Amino acid sequence: MNTLAPLQRARAGLDSCVHCGFCLPACPTYLALEDENDSPRGRLLLMGALLDGSVNPDDPAVRRHLDQCLGCRGCETACPSGVPYGQLLEATRESLVTHRPLPLVARLVLRLFATEWALRSVLAIARLIRWSGIAALLARLLPARLAMPFAMLASSARPAPASYDARGDGARGTVSLLTGCVMEGLFTDVNRATERTLTVNGWKMRVTADQRCCGALHAHAGDAVMARALARANIAAFERSGAEVVVLNSAGCGAMCREYGHLLADDSAWADRATAFGAKVRDVHQLLASAGPAVRAGADERHPRLGTPVATRVAYDAPCHLQHAQRIVDAPLAVLQAVSGINLVPLADSDQCCGSAGIFNLLLPDVAERVLAPKLSRIVESGAEIVATGNPGCLMQIGGGLCLSGSAVTTRHPVELLDETYARAERPR
Amino acid sequence: MTSLAAQLGRIVGDAHVIARATQLLVYRSDALPGLQRAPARAVFPGTRDELIEVVRVLAAAGAPFVSRGAGTGLSGGALADDITLLGLHRLKRILALDPIARTATVEPGVVNAALTRAGAPHRLHYAPDPSSQTACTIGGNIAENAGGPHCLKYGVTLDHAIRATVVLPSGEVVILDRGDVARDDGTQGGYDLLGAFVGSEGCFGVVVDVTVRLTPDPERVCTLLADFTRVRDAADATSRIIAAGIMPAALELMDQPTIEAVESSVYAAGYPRDAAAVLLIEVDGAAAGLDDDVWAVERLCRAAGARTVRVAHDAAERARLWLGRKKAFGAMGRVAPHLVVQDAVVPRSMLAELLDDIAAIGDRHRVRICNVFHAGDGNLHPNIPYNAHNADESARVHAAMTEIMTRCIAAGGTITGEHGVGLDKLPYMEQLFTADTLDAMCSLRAVFDPERRANPGKVVPVRACREWHGVASTRHGARAGETR
Numbered sequence: 001m002n003t004l005a006p007l008q009r010a011r012a013g014l015d016s017c018v019h020c021g022f023c024l025p026a027c028p029t030y031l032a033l034e035d036e037n038d039s040p041r042g043r044l045l046l047m048g049a050l051l052d053g054s055v056n057p058d059d060p061a062v063r064r065h066l067d068q069c070l071g072c073r074g075c076e077t078a079c080p081s082g083v084p085y086g087q088l089l090e091a092t093r094e095s096l097v098t099h100r101p102l103p104l105v106a107r108l109v110l111r112l113f114a115t116e117w118a119l120r121s122v123l124a125i126a127r128l129i130r131w132s133g134i135a136a137l138l139a140r141l142l143p144a145r146l147a148m149p150f151a152m153l154a155s156s157a158r159p160a161p162a163s164y165d166a167r168g169d170g171a172r173g174t175v176s177l178l179t180g181c182v183m184e185g186l187f188t189d190v191n192r193a194t195e196r197t198l199t200v201n202g203w204k205m206r207v208t209a210d211q212r213c214c215g216a217l218h219a220h221a222g223d224a225v226m227a228r229a230l231a232r233a234n235i236a237a238f239e240r241s242g243a244e245v246v247v248l249n250s251a252g253c254g255a256m257c258r259e260y261g262h263l264l265a266d267d268s269a270w271a272d273r274a275t276a277f278g279a280k281v282r283d284v285h286q287l288l289a290s291a292g293p294a295v296r297a298g299a300d301e302r303h304p305r306l307g308t309p310v311a312t313r314v315a316y317d318a319p320c321h322l323q324h325a326q327r328i329v330d331a332p333l334a335v336l337q338a339v340s341g342i343n344l345v346p347l348a349d350s351d352q353c354c355g356s357a358g359i360f361n362l363l364l365p366d367v368a369e370r371v372l373a374p375k376l377s378r379i380v381e382s383g384a385e386i387v388a389t390g391n392p393g394c395l396m397q398i399g400g401g402l403c404l405s406g407s408a409v410t411t412r413h414p415v416e417l418l419d420e421t422y423a424r425a426e427r428p429r
Numbered sequence: 430m431t432s433l434a435a436q437l438g439r440i441v442g443d444a445h446v447i448a449r450a451t452q453l454l455v456y457r458s459d460a461l462p463g464l465q466r467a468p469a470r471a472v473f474p475g476t477r478d479e480l481i482e483v484v485r486v487l488a489a490a491g492a493p494f495v496s497r498g499a500g501t502g503l504s505g506g507a508l509a510d511d512i513t514l515l516g517l518h519r520l521k522r523i524l525a526l527d528p529i530a531r532t533a534t535v536e537p538g539v540v541n542a543a544l545t546r547a548g549a550p551h552r553l554h555y556a557p558d559p560s561s562q563t564a565c566t567i568g569g570n571i572a573e574n575a576g577g578p579h580c581l582k583y584g585v586t587l588d589h590a591i592r593a594t595v596v597l598p599s600g601e602v603v604i605l606d607r608g609d610v611a612r613d614d615g616t617q618g619g620y621d622l623l624g625a626f627v628g629s630e631g632c633f634g635v636v637v638d639v640t641v642r643l644t645p646d647p648e649r650v651c652t653l654l655a656d657f658t659r660v661r662d663a664a665d666a667t668s669r670i671i672a673a674g675i676m677p678a679a680l681e682l683m684d685q686p687t688i689e690a691v692e693s694s695v696y697a698a699g700y701p702r703d704a705a706a707v708l709l710i711e712v713d714g715a716a717a718g719l720d721d722d723v724w725a726v727e728r729l730c731r732a733a734g735a736r737t738v739r740v741a742h743d744a745a746e747r748a749r750l751w752l753g754r755k756k757a758f759g760a761m762g763r764v765a766p767h768l769v770v771q772d773a774v775v776p777r778s779m780l781a782e783l784l785d786d787i788a789a790i791g792d793r794h795r796v797r798i799c800n801v802f803h804a805g806d807g808n809l810h811p812n813i814p815y816n817a818h819n820a821d822e823s824a825r826v827h828a829a830m831t832e833i834m835t836r837c838i839a840a841g842g843t844i845t846g847e848h849g850v851g852l853d854k855l856p857y858m859e860q861l862f863t864a865d866t867l868d869a870m871c872s873l874r875a876v877f878d879p880e881r882r883a884n885p886g887k888v889v890p891v892r893a894c895r896e897w898h899g900v901a902s903t904r905h906g907a908r909a910g911e912t913r
């Protein structure tokens with residue numbers, strides 16, 4: 001069997017690279033590691049070399065450079081030639097795992113995310129560690145490298161949740177939230193805030209039972225078999241619930257769901273259903289921004305100023321899988337602008353990856369750390385008190401990094417901030 | 430005896446020296462992937478001192494080397510044939526930016542657009558704007574004397590370079606300037622040595638740092654898009670605008686195949702797909718009087734036969750129109766996997782005639798030519814997207830290109846406006862210059878690099894150089910000289 005078959009099938013995409021180098025400055029690993037082997041142009045060339053046999057799939061150096069790719073797809077939005085880098089990377093990784101299995105940690109994590117009861121238990125334990133303060137304690141006591149996972153966990157704690165009675169006319173249609181594993185497990189309040197803000201803005205929420213992990217982690221790591229199984233389960237679940245729109249608040253999961261059609265393209269029984277599912281996917285910011293003035297429900301016009309917050313400096317950091325993969329750039333800013341009292345400050349290089357990238361930060365912590373460092377500096381320079389970003393991985397990677405560096409800056413999902421505005425507006429005075 | 434790679438590793442750290450063949454693959458070419466040479470090793474210094482030390486070690490070993498910036502060159506200039514590749518991309522610090530004097534001193538690996546970004550808070554920018562500005566380095570710009578759309582009015586790289594610190598291939602560090610401003614020690618004058626260095630394509634030494642001029646952002650900018658049903662008419666409009674004494678900031682022409690490629694890319698700019706050609710014209714300057722220029726340009730375009738003339742109404746639309754132009758080469762990757770890019774300069778008065786001839790050559794060889802170029806300067810870029818895996822097509826493409834270049838030379842033009850000679854255009858040098866002229870170039874080079882260790886075998890074909898001909902140990906040069 002030709003083990004490089006998935007990459008072979010993606011060959012045309014590889015050929016569309018004209019070698020112009022425009023993607024180099026957009027690549028976080030090239031900027032951090034300073035070797036063109038760790039750049040998009042370099043990796044595409046290595047993929048081509050794998051195909052024409054000039055490098056061996058077992059060459060450790062070649063594997064390292066391909067492994068070190070964050071999959072952030074910053075190169076795609078920089079590329080004038082439209083090279084489908086994300087798909088090429090997944091095809092390459094799928095080809096390579098048939099050659100040599102993933103490291104044990106990666107296999108364990110991926111298996112965990114695909115096994116519902118186990119994932120639930122682990123997330124429950126994680127919540128316990130977080131709630132008990134052990135996470136915060138270990139983050140302070142352990143040496144930096146070991147402390148990072150605990151700092152990430154500690155930073156996922158949310159302030160007391162806003163509570164109010166969200167009402168709306170449901171006139172915009174019915175949507176169903178793909179709740180996501182980490183989102184529902186560690187960012188439960190963000191999911192509830194998502195439901196409330198959508199309701200206020202005129203959507204009717206419908207619950208979809210039997211959802212699974214979206215499979216993004218698996219697809220990115222090369223475990224296409226597992227990714228496809230999870231995709232099929234989700235497609236079927238959402239077909240059953242009959243939602244017109246599938247909404248997500250996690251950029252990484254959203255990007256994956258949109259690409260189910262590509263993932264299942266070779267599966268004749270599922271290809272069309274997968275494409276139809278992908279077309280129904282929307283990011284929560286997209287929906288809220290499309291409601292336009294309905295963000296009026298920010299309601300401060302109705303209840304001017306009473307109990308409104310002091311101005312807070314908020315910087316927006318674009319999750320790669322929102323900005324580069326889904327090409328959603330302005331909608332999150334529109335949502336933030338609807339938050340009363342907000343002082344949006346610009347964040348330099350906000351389109352650069354923070355180094356989270358799925359389970360990348362667990363597998364290659366030193367590279368992730370080098371990619372994160374400039375992000376933290378830019379945040380400090382921006383003078384922001386809150387960094388808003390719409391992806392659980394980024395919330396924790398940046399949050400953990402800030403926590404370890406002793407910074408008081410916190411991370412929030414944009415929807416949480418909007419939700420707070422609504423809560424304050426409803427508060428009796 | 431320790432290997433050269435080990436010696437270099439001791440200076441820059443082993444992580445920044447590459448000697449494995451599989452990791453050197455990506456350093457085999459620049460942005461012209463059709464040309465490839467395998468370097469023996471690559472070294473990436475991270476500080477000025479490391480760079481100088483590296484060059485000294487290479488000098489002590491008598492080892493030839495090739496400098497490389499971002500590898501966006503389009504003439505194969507940064508290719509190292511079995512010798513050391515010296516990558517300068519890690520030297521990316523902006524050392525000083527003086528908003529009062531309007532100058533900046535930068536390391537060679539600073540990306541062109543990063544310098545403009547750094548100037549933005551002071552309403553300053555770095556004027557030379559090659560289409561590759563988001564990726565190419567200032568060091569590479571100096572080496573190629575890079576130009577760009579706005580160089581029509583503001584001048585090319587040389588016009589913005591004030592002073593450069595250069596490490597000569599011998600390891601000696603020198604400061605080159607144009608002799609026109611007082612130096613720190615109060616002296617002034619002498620030859621314009623910086624003028625000799627800028628455009629020397631890495632053959633004279635390595636840029637360690639360079640001080641450049643920053644340009645104030647114009648008070649007002651106005652961008653027009655004129656579209657034509659005949660390419661000829663667009664060329665004619667160009668001549669009329671220049672003849673009328675208007676100095677546009679930029680004057681760019683794109684023909685139909687180019688428009689088609691751009692409009693199909695993520696950088697779709699809203700160029701009319703059914704036009705035979707569009708002109709992108711920018712006028713800038715003081716707010717007062719600018720409207721007169723805009724009006725005059727519009728009138729001249731219509732007189733030349735423009736179908737419509739549209740004025741960008743805000744900064745966003747202007748940016749979109751420009752982005753399409755700047756990403757045009759890359760967008761051609763959608764048309765076919767490979768691309769030959771040419772860079773000929775011809776007398777502007779002959780533009781219309783030559784474009785007709787180029788189209789005829791393309792038809793005869795059955796190749797698809799995309800023209801996108803700096804019309805105001807007469808700097809043509811006929812590009813041909815093709816599939817290099819198809820031998821017949823490749824042969825036709827190269828035959829067409831050779832014919833186009835020969836035609837441009839016959840029209841009194843030259844073979845490079847901004848991309849350099851490098852390896853790619855060596856064969857044309859003897860068509861263009863007499864043996865005496867080539868000898869003179871060799872003599873000039875000998876002043877900076879008597880051992881010919883910096884970027885050997887580029888720019889001047891060794892066999893054309895009588896003075897050097899027959900000199901031993903030109904292995905690399907001779908090989909490179911025989912590429913065609």
Ligand SMILES: Cc1cc2nc3c(=O)[nH]c(=O)nc-3n(C[C@H](O)[C@H](O)[C@H](O)COP(=O)(O)OP(=O)(O)OC[C@H]3O[C@@H](n4cnc5c(N)ncnc54)[C@H](O)[C@@H]3O)c2cc1C
Nearest residue numbers: 498499500501502506559560566568569572576631636847
């Ligand atoms: C899509 C596209 C569009 C382009 N558009 C333009 C354009 O509009 N105008 C234009 O002028 N060019 C253009 N170019 C060509 C290219 O970007 C320029 O030639 C640029 O100056 C090369 O810079 P670099 O850093 O990539 O240099 P490289 O390609 O790495 O090297 C180019 C040459 O410079 C030498 N060099 C590099 N750094 C140093 C140094 N520190 N000291 C001494 N020598 C050095 C190298 O030895 C080599 O000979 C374009 C290229 C592409 C791919």
Ligand code: SF4
Nearest residue numbers: 017018020021023079
């Ligand atoms: S920008 Fe696109 S075409 Fe250019 S080198 Fe990068 S991937 Fe290739």
Ligand code: SF4
Nearest residue numbers: 027069070072073075
């Ligand atoms: S996906 Fe991100 S890390 Fe990977 S090559 Fe592209 S820009 Fe670089």
